[in-house]
Amino acid sequence: MKALLRKETGLFVLLVVVCAYTAIRSPNFISLANIVNESRLIGMYGIFSIGLGMVIITGGIDLSVGSMFALLGVVLAMLLNAADNTWPWPFAWMNGRYLTWPFAVAATIGLGSLLGAFHGFLITRVKLQPFIVTLCGLLLYRGLARYMAQDDDKGFHEAKGFEFLKNFAKGDVFGIPMPFVMLIVLSIVMWFVLHRSVYGRHLLAVGRNEEAARYSGINTKRIIAGTYILSGFLAAIAGILFAFDTNSVSPSMSGNFYELYGIAAAVLGGCSLRGGEGSIVGIILGTILLQILQNLVNILHIPSSLNFAVMGAVILLGVLADQLLSNRRKPRTSVEALKR
């Protein structure tokens, strides 16, 4: 617990340093427009990163979320717009039909959760490796998205009939963008779930030592499958927000690599890929840092081709610093253990 707190503090300090440096170099960074824009992005990325973080805490991984954004976005657009969409086989019966927005949203979120449940089933019951299952998901859903959309971008145009949904997704509360507001609410809920609830304790136990958890009477399969369902559920919510943010979904481009942003945020935030470790605050800080880094590349006029390189370098430095610090701590504890 203490080690985790230290990780969060370290990450927070790094974040403050990066922000201060950027703000000094370019005042644009702290302009209202930039801050609002950044918080909207942080909101959308943060929502699915929390789901990914929970999966990582069990020692698993979910590579499929990026492709889910494309598939779910395409499905949502096609469900909402009856007129200008033709459904391919075997969904031709949907032609000319549409769903009112509450049903379309429910169907999209339901589909996301169902895909998550499918992953959870394959991982816990069929005992396939999470990496393989969700890698196949990544390929499968991307392909399905392109097939469903017949490689056309699917847009929302004037949002006739679902103006409320669009206004909600793109709206704000007292000037704070809706995705960020949703992230705050979700974080508070998930903080209680992970750090204060029975389920959260069981989740950490399963991630840390699955056998010991099983010997304590915890239904480890249900816990693990649950995190994949949650990841699919949150990916669907984030997917809807992403779709309205750009007002159109490109089946081949939307959400590319986004799973890696989520994994990077969770790892930066102190989730161990071996499982059993992680915190909501850490995941949020990790998400913010990643978005700020992208923003920094733009604002400081660093060639945007270096975007990924900057992110990679900072993540590597962060993980390296953490490793060196924890290595320095280790020998002392092992000597203490020997004395006993």
Added chain:
Amino acid sequence: MNPLVEVRGAVKRYPGVTALGGVSLQIRSGEVVAIIGENGAGKSTLMKILGGLVLPDEGEILVDGKPTIIDSVNKATALGIALIHQELNTLDNIDVAGNVFLGREPSRFGLMDRARMRSEASALLERLGLPISVDTPLDKLSLAQKQMVEIAKALSQNAGVLIMDEPTSSLTLSETDQLLRIVKDLRERGVGIAYISHRLGEVTQIADRVVALRDGKNAGDLAKDEITHDNMVRLMVGRDLDRIHLPAADSIGADRLIVRKLRTQRYPDCEVSFEVKAGEIFCLAGLVGAGRSEVVQTVFGTDPALGGDVTLDGVTVALGRPKAAIASGICLVPEDRRSVGLIVDWSVKTNMTLPGLAKYARGGLIDGKAEAEAAAAESTALGVKTPTIEAAVANLSGGNQQKVVVGKWMLQDPKVLIMDEPTRGVDVGAKAEIYELMRRLTSAGVAILMVSSDMEEVLGVSDRVAVMHEGSITGVLDNKDCSEEGIMRLAVGKGS
């Protein structure tokens, strides 16, 4: 003629225990020396010393009459000593020839010389009478055949001394016969063999000499014509035990836990039936590998049951689900405390409350105060020595860790507490506390099902003892009828 290998007065101490207290052993060319002894008598440590895995603290090793230090496996190999482990060291994804020459692959121009490997390996297999192709991957072979491959590997290194640690423990009868034939054949060729086995029947068949160990010391030797079942049992037991004095159970009630025709994965053809009464300590005794832990893990549900049923106070318990077992009042203190009994880098508190967390929660949220109070109270009641209940259990001594495992189940109000090796790795003081606690629990009507390999514990703590041998219960004894010799007789299997 000098013996091939001789050990003189080997001593090996580990923190808190003396594994070997001055053991001597000679292995001559062309003889099979059987090494027998109870669990923990020091057989494995002695073998590890010969194999270069462990350095003795005192004593010397002579190879061909010359004092030698065997400080690595490579050194042992170079001296012609090969150790064949209980758990095999073969690689399943590589073929027979590759396994035989693993790490010493002959090469030509920097490439593996497959032709030479194949021809030499097949010559060895022929010598061992093993009718398999050298191209067979190891995962296609039976356990016995894999063992033969290990022997072939040892022979390819020109091993003059072969040390076999319970080679037949997982073999079928016909496989055992095959192995024994090969051992005899190797003896004809002048190889010296040290053969560790719990199976006295085999020993009678094959050994030229028996060396018995007891509590890390030589307990006596038997020459070829003295090797009988009774003589061996007499040598293995018969030490002075520090008797543990535990007050007798005051009120033994009706059958509480009834196990009927239980079949485990380890011994699918054996049915185990027994009952544990309210207020008694019922012990499953036997040698390592008799299937005792498998029985209790199957009752608790962490191992799948192949058949049979378990009832608690007349109500059937669902098998295969630890959660159901705990809910009905069956709790397990497992043998492997550090990997399945506890989450070692978690605190005393979180470990203790893990199974019954819902009791300290409202609406799914944990009431931190209630949780801490419950853990603190239990920790105090059991006398867990820890600075705070927030300390990680990894930092506690073995005895205190065990108390945490017990405490975790005490918070669940068990009706049947299963304790698998309850005092393994526990210091003397904590041991006594754990025994007292067991008696306190039984006085309150709890039934305790204990698995123990520690003879003092079996004799001193149990009210009744069931002895297991290779998956079956060979006898049930009342405490007053218990003797070390009687238990040992049942543990090695009557007829064999």
